[in-house]
Amino acid sequence: MNTNLKRALLLSAAAGLMAGPAMAQTVDELLAAAKNEPPITVYDSTGKIVDMAANFEAKYGLKAVGQKVSANSQLEMIIRESQANNVQGDVALITDAPAVMAQLLPNGFVESWLPADLADKIAPGFQNPLAISTNANVWAYNTEVYESCPVTNIWQLTLPEWRAKVAFVDPLTKGTYTDWFNQMEMHGDAAVATAYKEQFGSDLDTSSESATKQWLKAFAANAPLVVDGDDPVSEAVGAPGQAAPFFGMLSSAKFRDNADKDYKLGLCAEMTPWAGWTYTKLGLIATGTDSPNAARLFVHYILTEEGIAPQVADGKISTNSDVKIPDEEPSGLADHLDALFPYDATTGLDDWETRQDWQDFWTINYRK
DSSP: OOHHHHHHHHHHHHHHHHHOOOOOOOHHHHHHHHTTSOOEEEEESSTHHHHHHHHHHHHHOOOEEEEEOOHHHHHHHHHHHHHTTOOOOSEEEESOHHHIIIIITTTTSEEOOOOGGGGGGBOGGGBTTBEEEEEEEEEEEETTTOSSOSOOBGGGGGSGGGTTOEEEEOTTTOHHHHHHHHHHHHHSHHHHHHHHHHHHSSOOOOSSSOHHHHHHHHHHTTOOEEESSHHHHHHHHHOTTOSSOOEEEEEGGGGGHHHHSOOOEEEOTTOBSOSEEEEEEEEEEETTOSOHHHHHHHHHHHTSHHHHHHHHTTTOEESBTTOOOOTTOTTOGGGGGGGEEOOOGGGHHHHHHTHHHHHHHHHHHOOO
């Protein structure tokens, strides 16, 4: 099938499912109907979902179980459960928006439902499909060794002084990273080129290759320490007692290690062109659930300050504009949201279709 035609069909199918009939039920009506339904299970990639489900159960008297499941595993489980007509996960909180748009929504495995009473609190870009939060990955340094961030421009990470001194999650294992590369090329390439000129004093020639690809090629060739997750990055950057700690990129949630492990993580808030980037977490309901009202009530709940509280404490940003990041959030991200490169869901299918291309590009250019 022609690529453009396939893309158009996917977009059309996804849009049809996401548009769906408007739900008229109030919270009280959903609760009354949910009391006649079986307990629900909620999938999420963070262990905080256990507490969130318990809080929901305590508030509404409806049995709910939170289960930590990675985004990749969620995709496989949702598809297999639906095909077997044996839905176990009633609600999926999933960070792989491109895969949802390309696989889950067009095939009817899940549906996106927007609570009518919260619609004016959630920006249009987060409504179709419904995003419950945006999550941030940020550049970080060790505050025990450096008085301030030692890097002010992403192009500095391509210089010899930072060779083999930057910790970075392996883009071959985490789709959000290749999505970031694609988003940066599509929506932020001019800013990357401007950062080059600020660093080196001359214009970057982008006539044959984008600024994003040129930065990524140079960064990959500078031998970053590639690891399998945020925990090793947090340790490499923030562990105390180091003479020459790594610089790195990690989830803002890992700044809790400062309190839990006495780490020394600091946010590089002044990085050019961005201090980090965001990706979205979608809130979806399995179309085959036996508890549609309880599932919708849970989605409504996690869009409130009370419901999402365990995650905003880790720097997650609710899509409900009334919910603020608490002052005690350890990264200090709340004061620097404008310094983050935002995810644009309108080109999510492009992210999906180019993942393999970006993985190949990384593999070709990466040097240890």
